[in-house]
Structure formats: C-alpha cells, structure tokens
Amino acid sequence: MTTLTTTRQRSPRLALALLALPSLLIAIDISVLGVALPRMSADLRPSPTELLWMNDIYGFMVGGTMITMGAVGDRIGRRRLIVICATVFAIASAVAAFSTAPWMIIATRAVMGLAGAAIMPASMALIGQIFPDPKARISAMGAYMTCFLGGMAVAPLIGGVMLQYWWWGSVFLLGVPVMVLTVLAAPRLLPESEAQPGTPLDLRSAALCLVSILSLVAALKWAVNGAELWRTVGLAVIGLVLGVVFVRRQHTLEHPLVDLSLLKQPGVARAMWVLFLTALLMGGTSIFAGFYLQSVRGLEPLKAAFCLIPSTIAMIAASNLGPWLGHRFAPKHVVLGGLLVMVAGFVPFAFLPVGGAGIGLAIVGSVLTTAGIGAAFPFLMNDIISHAPQERAGSAASLAQTANEIGIATGLVILGSLATVVYRARLSVSDGSWVDGFEEAAGRADSVLLGHVQTAFVDGYRAVGAFGVVLMAVIVVLYVVPRRAKA
CATH class of the missing domain: 1.20.1250.20 (MFS general substrate transporter like domains)
Known part of the structure; x- marks a missing residue:
C-alpha cells in the first residue's frame, strides 16, 4: 500500500x-x-x-x-x-x-x-x-x-x-x-511518496541492468566510431545476454527492480515502441544537419547554429501546444497528428538538393520532425506513467526514458551506417566516411573532389530521409491499428 x-x-x-x-x-x-x-x-x-x-x-x-x-x-x-x-x-x-x-x-x-x-x-x-x-x-x-x-x-x-x-x-x-x-x-x-517499508532492492538486478545497458550503448558508440567488428559485436552480445538474464530475473522476483508486467497494460507497450522508434529516428538524423549546413552549403558554424534554432523553438512550442490541444480533442488524435507531422518532416530530407533551396528544406524538415515529437511526447509518457501503480511510477518513468536513450544511440548506428553505405557506393570506395572525405577535400583544396563528396553525402542524407518516411509510416500504423482492432 x-x-x-x-x-x-x-x-x-x-x-x-x-x-x-x-x-x-x-x-x-x-x-x-x-x-x-x-x-x-x-x-x-x-x-x-x-x-x-x-x-x-x-x-x-x-x-x-x-x-x-x-x-x-x-x-x-x-x-x-x-x-x-x-x-x-x-x-x-x-x-x-x-x-x-x-x-x-x-x-x-x-x-x-x-x-x-x-x-x-x-x-x-x-x-x-x-x-x-x-x-x-x-x-x-x-x-x-x-x-x-x-x-x-x-x-x-x-x-x-x-x-x-x-x-x-x-x-x-x-x-x-x-x-x-x-x-x-x-x-x-513537494509531496513525498513512499512504497512499502522494507521493500528490498535487488542488487544483482541492478548490476545486470547497469552492465547490460552500458555494454549495449558502448557497442553502439564503438560501431559509430569504426571500432573493430569483433569488439563491437562481442560487447553487443554480452549486453544482450545480460539483458535477457535481467528480464528473466524480474519475472522470478517478488519485488522486481522494474515491473515488466506494466508492458501488458493496454497501450503501454505500444507507447514504449513509439518512444523508442521516434528516438531512433531523431537521434540518428541529428548528426546530418550540421554537416549539410556547414560542409555542403558552406555556412559558418554560427550561421548553421542559427538555422537550427527554429527546430528548437518548434519543439518547445509543440510540447505546450500538444497538451493545449488535448483539452479540446481526444489525446489519441493529438498523438496521431504529431506522428503524421513527423512523417511530413522526413519528406524534405528525402529530396534535399546539393545546392539551391536546400537550406530551406533542411529547416522545414527539422521544424516538422521536432514539432511532431514535441506534441506527442507528453501524451506518450502519460500513457506509461498513468498505467503504473503509484508506488512504481518512478520505475515506469525510468523505463520509458531508458528506451528513449537507447533509441537515440541505436539510431546513430543504424542511420549512420545506412548513410555510409550509400556514400561509399556513390563514390565507389570500400572504406572511409563523409567526415574523411570532407577533410581530404579540404586538405587538398580540391573543389572537384569536394563536389563528389558533397553529392555522395547528400545521397546518403536522402536515403536516411526516405528511411524516416517509411519507418514513421510503420510507427503510425503501430499506433493506430491496435485501437481500431480493439474498437
């Protein structure tokens, strides 16, 4: 009690x-x-x-x-x-x-x-x-x-x-x-809340959770930084195995570290997946905007930073506009609207040009994607926390935020790898990234090489945008279909 x-x-x-x-x-x-x-x-x-x-x-x-x-x-x-x-x-x-x-x-x-x-x-x-x-x-x-x-x-x-x-x-x-x-x-x-006195904290579960998540996040970072494949895979396997052990242990404990039965509540697992997948996309695409604005469009760092301000303002505004709309419309419709705005936001990335109106398209895409998740996020978090018993609300919130953190790290690997594959295919090279390409072109002062690298990078960025559109469409279906099926 x-x-x-x-x-x-x-x-x-x-x-x-x-x-x-x-x-x-x-x-x-x-x-x-x-x-x-x-x-x-x-x-x-x-x-x-x-x-x-x-x-x-x-x-x-x-x-x-x-x-x-x-x-x-x-x-x-x-x-x-x-x-x-x-x-x-x-x-x-x-x-x-x-x-x-x-x-x-x-x-x-x-x-x-x-x-x-x-x-x-x-x-x-x-x-x-x-x-x-x-x-x-x-x-x-x-x-x-x-x-x-x-x-x-x-x-x-x-x-x-x-x-x-x-x-x-x-x-x-x-x-x-x-x-x-x-x-x-x-x-x-602040009010105080306290669970049953004497409820034990399973230190073995805490250790399993820590080592598992650190191993997975470190493996994802190593993958982004080009570490040896065997080290990255080995660390990822260790993290996954320990994660499975952690999950199995939670099902056997009278007082688990995190109550995974929460995921069986209506809508909770769906909200967790939406948070994870949208974090994957937002985290994965975050590395491309700076390179596009500075290395492709030639903006100074300060000007590039100013170009990213509208997306931050849009996310802040949407995180307040979404709840305001929730007073007038059904929350599921507000979330669906936010997800559809995100779908629209990835479309400009799929059609970015090397020159011309590229800066405007990049800004529009960033504004739409950040506004969409900004409007939906409070409702998704509420879907998770409101279904948890009050004495375990902290565990529920931490589970959702951890899914968000891992989603960001996973997105850096998946979308970074996708863009790298397209980049290498465009230049017909077997190794290296666009970072190496931009540095080499600058070091040689070779405008022809720079043009090829810019084109290859933009092709990779477009592939990421197209992937974002497809995955967001899947997320929309994931969010909508169970509700219709239930109805």
Whole structure:
C-alpha cells in the first residue's frame, strides 16, 4: 500500500517549477561540455581515451543507472531521493569546477550522471502524483519538457558567455546554486511518496541492468566510431545476454527492480515502441544537419547554429501546444497528428538538393520532425506513467526514458551506417566516411573532389530521409491499428 505525505505543499505550479529547475540544469550539463571541452583539453591535457571518457561518461551513467535509480526512488521516497541527489550533484559540480586532472573530471561527471539519472524519473513520477487529473498532468509534462529543451538550447550560449569571461570550471558551478535551491525548497513544496517499508532492492538486478545497458550503448558508440567488428559485436552480445538474464530475473522476483508486467497494460507497450522508434529516428538524423549546413552549403558554424534554432523553438512550442490541444480533442488524435507531422518532416530530407533551396528544406524538415515529437511526447509518457501503480511510477518513468536513450544511440548506428553505405557506393570506395572525405577535400583544396563528396553525402542524407518516411509510416500504423482492432 502506498503512503503519501504532503509537507506544506503551497501550489502545484510552484512544485512543478521546482521540479523543472534541476531538469533545466541537467539539460544544460548534457550540452555545455562540448563548448568547454577544448579549453579543458588544453589545460588538463587528457589522452585520447581520457578525452572520450570525459565526454561520454555522463551519458553512460544516465542511461545505465536510470532504471535502478527509478526503483530506488519508489522505495525510499521520490522527494527524499531528489534532495539527496541534488546535494550530490551540487558537490560533484563544485569538485569538477576545480579539477586538476582528467580522472577527476571523469569521476565527478560519473557521479553527476548517477544523480541526474535519479532526479529525472523521480520528477516525472512526482508530476503524476501532483497532477492527478490526466489533462493537467499532460500539460505539466509539456511544461517540464519545455524547461529541459530550453536548457539544451541555451547551453552553448551560456557556456560561450561563461568561457568568454571566466575559466572552464565556471560551467560546472552553474549547478551549485540551482541544486542548493532544490534541496532547501523541496521539503516545503513537494509531496513525498513512499512504497512499502522494507521493500528490498535487488542488487544483482541492478548490476545486470547497469552492465547490460552500458555494454549495449558502448557497442553502439564503438560501431559509430569504426571500432573493430569483433569488439563491437562481442560487447553487443554480452549486453544482450545480460539483458535477457535481467528480464528473466524480474519475472522470478517478488519485488522486481522494474515491473515488466506494466508492458501488458493496454497501450503501454505500444507507447514504449513509439518512444523508442521516434528516438531512433531523431537521434540518428541529428548528426546530418550540421554537416549539410556547414560542409555542403558552406555556412559558418554560427550561421548553421542559427538555422537550427527554429527546430528548437518548434519543439518547445509543440510540447505546450500538444497538451493545449488535448483539452479540446481526444489525446489519441493529438498523438496521431504529431506522428503524421513527423512523417511530413522526413519528406524534405528525402529530396534535399546539393545546392539551391536546400537550406530551406533542411529547416522545414527539422521544424516538422521536432514539432511532431514535441506534441506527442507528453501524451506518450502519460500513457506509461498513468498505467503504473503509484508506488512504481518512478520505475515506469525510468523505463520509458531508458528506451528513449537507447533509441537515440541505436539510431546513430543504424542511420549512420545506412548513410555510409550509400556514400561509399556513390563514390565507389570500400572504406572511409563523409567526415574523411570532407577533410581530404579540404586538405587538398580540391573543389572537384569536394563536389563528389558533397553529392555522395547528400545521397546518403536522402536515403536516411526516405528511411524516416517509411519507418514513421510503420510507427503510425503501430499506433493506430491496435485501437481500431480493439474498437
């Protein structure tokens, strides 16, 4: 039986604002390192391996521990977990700011990733508790997502300003006041939820989950970076085998780490698949826009960044417009509309020219795809969280967000590989990527070679766009057909 205790909860809106603050910071922390990394590298002089770990460890820890931390929140109380992890995040951020060696950055970023993995699912579960009305809950999730996306959007700008006037460690200090405010205000504004006292946390399941997800994500990253095939396949096999063991174990435990019976609830498995597949497409196509705008269309990095701003604005606007439409239309129709907008968004990518109106088409495609998922995402998350028992809402939220993380990593491999195959076929080469091609053409100052590389890259981008249209059509069918069959 679930026990709910509310301590001086003044306003649901104030509670939502407090939950959104850490999400804003976590989003900034995901993106800001890319701005600070060159300065950090010059100062700390990491090896190539250390540099990779400095960049990747945060995401690894978020993806690998989110399911476990969601279960921890369900057991010890989500508000309590947010307070603990906000404290840990603040301390780790302060230590990272004054790091004197690469290993210190790696260690503190790992701790920050662990804390971030706990805060996000606990926050999503508390939103479901604070806003019991489905329409109000969906609107709150849209607002929460807006803060997260806003953080992603402003991170490069904030990082650039801070590096202009201070040292690279200042970007980590951003987290300290926000997390201190969260620690102080949470007991006053947030309700507490606590599962049955003494519910055990299966550490063996936690270890299986961590190693399985880290192995799969690492294998996907290795595949993108062109590592030896046997290493990539071997690591992927290890991750899959451990994942199967983890799933089988959950079915045998009285108190599983994650309740997989949730997937048997009407609409939950479908929502999970939609989240995974749309994340696959959005993550996979994210690597192409920058190359197209800069290496094909010849824009300076700042101008290329400005071209990507409309898609961020569209996603933020849609994440609020979708819930607003949900007050006037059936939620399933809003989600279906968002998915159809995404279908339309991949069409321009399938017809991108090397020159001419390519920039406009790229912007239109990005705006439509991000707006579509922005409108649908709050409803999909609500489909999952609302079907979970209140005492396991954190586990449900973490399961959905983990599917999203793995979808992004999988998309980078699948769509990156598809574009690479088309690129090589167009140039009649057996190895190398468009990155190598652009670098070689620039090094030789060979305009003819550059033209061939640009054409081959755009052909690969078109193939990705066509794949996106087809897969989105499948996603639409996946979402619609079971409802019709049930009717």
